[in-house]
Amino acid sequence: MLHLVKLELKKGSLRGYVYGALIAYAAIAAFLLLLYFFEGSDSSAPAFGSQLEILGIVNTMVGATFVVYSSALLSRLVIGEFKDKTMALLFAYPVNRKQLIFAKLSIVFAWCFANIVIGNIVIDAIMLTVNHYTGMVGGELSGSQLMQHVGFVLLQGVGAAGMSLLPLLVGLPRRSVPATIVSSIFIVSIINSNNGGFSLSSIIAIPLSLAAVGIFGAYLSFRNIDKADVA
Amino acid sequence: MVDAVRTQMLTKHYRAADVVTNVNLTVKKGEIYGFLGPNGAGKSTVMKMLLGLVRPTGGEVELFGEKLIPGSVEHLKRIGHLIETPAFYERMTARENLELHAEYMGYHVRESIDEALQMVQLLGVEGKPVKQFSLGMKQRLAIARAISTRPELLLLDEPINGLDPEGIQLMRGLFRRLRDEWGISILISSHLLSEIEQVADTIGVIDGGRLLKEVSLEELRASKTDYIEITTAQASLAAYVLTEKLGLERFKQIGERTLRVYDTHVPQETLSKTLILNEVPIESINRRHHTLEEYFFDMVKGGDNHAASRQAGA
Known part of the structure; x- marks a missing residue:
């Protein structure tokens, strides 16, 4: 299984995706700094109420960005192979087809989760450092608040990574890259509309059920792959 | 001796069309089997069914004497193939593509890649990305890939497509060599008799999804x-x-x-x-x-199919 993942990475040449992720971090940070400085000084109310709110907004933006970004990777790894006719090649190897797809999906899942975590750390660090020097957003950020936020980010990351697989359900039957990416944008809007509640139960239950729905939906899309004709 | 391929009443029906109907085909071990038929006769579909890429709606396939069970993959280690257009990971080099193939096939003999590249005369350009290759070179590379894991059975769908006369000559020699030296059984499909007449030991004629005749060339030449x-x-x-x-x-x-x-x-x-x-x-x-051409033309025409006229034009 690990071997299959390694082979996927070998042929994927994902270096371009890593650069893309770095650019995405930079763009999110730049956008938030813009909000931080200009929105805040202009109007009476500052853009961000507290430091915790900054972290929350960073998490939302990073999550949304990388669910969509992951759908691009998903298109490349799964739907692209159908389009390039290399899927027929893969399916004629002495390897279980579900394992092949599973290897691809675990890359997408890991990619989405890792980027959400790293993106949060990097951009949070930038924002909090900037705030430390300018002090435009006041108030304390306690250690327990921070720990709670870390837990929230990790769980949200799992939920978003699971959800990032769901576009396959729309994209795979149509063998369509645009359908995959558009459906990921829909999914992002669903995830973010669920961001309002902050009770502990919703923090744990919602992301995990989102992950379950995403993984199950992706499974549905390739459940019959062993019996499918690869033309 | 166990036959390399044996199909019984192999059938594939799609909702609207009967693509392959009751094909009984036998490829003996160590022979070159020419699979002859006009475009759209069902050649590729039969080969895909042998590879498990298409599931038959009826009949069964036996490979190396064992019945093919849906979902089984072990036998695929023993098959090399080139189906329809040669597909590669275009950004990777020719050699990387072959190495990747070996990894997936679970075949780890380093020299076999060089040997395969040398056999199709692609040594020297194996470091180039495949997207820079011409169709003919891709075709050669696909054949190299198919033989690089030393299969027992080769399935080649129109392998001569896109090759220059020199390349065609090379491939003919190669196919004979693979049969004689390695004892590989080869199933080659083509819509041109002249292409396979020179290498095949047995010819099977398919038209409209039905196998019209399966005849050994030796027998045929004697009874002409x-x-x-x-x-x-x-x-x-x-x-x-x-x-x-x-x-x-x-x-x-x-x-x-x-x-x-x-x-x-x-x-x-x-x-x-x-x-x-x-x-x-x-x-x-x-x-x-009677030339072989006439013989087969008569047969296809006897099958009363419009495809026959296309065959004549080919």
Whole structure:
């Protein structure tokens, strides 16, 4: 299984995706700094109420960005192979087809989760450092608040990574890259509309059920792959 | 000896169309099997069913003496293939593509890649990304990939497509060598008889999804019908003479001026002498063989299919 993942990475040449992720971090940070400085000084109310709110907004933006970004990777790894006719090649190897797809999906899942975590750390660090020097957003950020936020980010990351697989359900039957990416944008809007509640139960239950729905939906899309004709 | 491939009543029906119907095909171990048929006859579909890429709706497949069970993958280690257009990871180099193939196939003999590249004469360009390759080079590379894991069975779907005459010559030699030196069984499909006539041991003709005939070329060459062709301005008079004076019945009038006599027990001299004595003007009289081309063309036409006319045009 690990071997299959390694082979996927070998042929994927994902270096371009890593650069893309770095650019995405930079763009999110730049956008938030813009909000931080200009929105805040202009109007009476500052853009961000507290430091915790900054972290929350960073998490939302990073999550949304990388669910969509992951759908691009998903298109490349799964739907692209159908389009390039290399899927027929893969399916004629002495390897279980579900394992092949599973290897691809675990890359997408890991990619989405890792980027959400790293993106949060990097951009949070930038924002909090900037705030430390300018002090435009006041108030304390306690250690327990921070720990709670870390837990929230990790769980949200799992939920978003699971959800990032769901576009396959729309994209795979149509063998369509645009359908995959558009459906990921829909999914992002669903995830973010669920961001309002902050009770502990919703923090744990919602992301995990989102992950379950995403993984199950992706499974549905390739459940019959062993019996499918690869033309 | 166990046959490499054996299908029984192999059938594939899509909702709207019958693509392959009741095909019983046998590829013996160590032979080159030419799979001949016009475009759209079902050749690729049969090969995909052997690979498990397409699931049959009826009948069964036996590979190396074992029945193919849906979902089983072990036998795929023993098969090399080139189906339809050669597909590669275009950004990777030729060598990387072959290495990747070996990894997936679970075949770890380093030298085999060099050997395969050398056999198709692609050594020297293996470091280039495949997207820079021409169609002919991709075709060669696909064949190299198929043989690089030393399979026992090769499935080659129109392997000559896109090759230059030199490449075609090379491949013919290669196929024979693989059969003779490695004992590989090879199934080659083509829509041109002339392509496979020179390498195949057995030819199977498929048209409209049905296997019309499976015949060994050796047998065919031995039983090839001879006939005497007479060209004359007065074909009907000649026909009268043949029946009445010589008692011949097995002849056929082709067009207005040509007669073909299949009764070869009457010597050609007697034939010409009798015709001249009965004042039939003879323009030419020749002993002829049925060519293989005619043989197969007749067969496909006999199958009463429109595809036959396309075959003639090919």
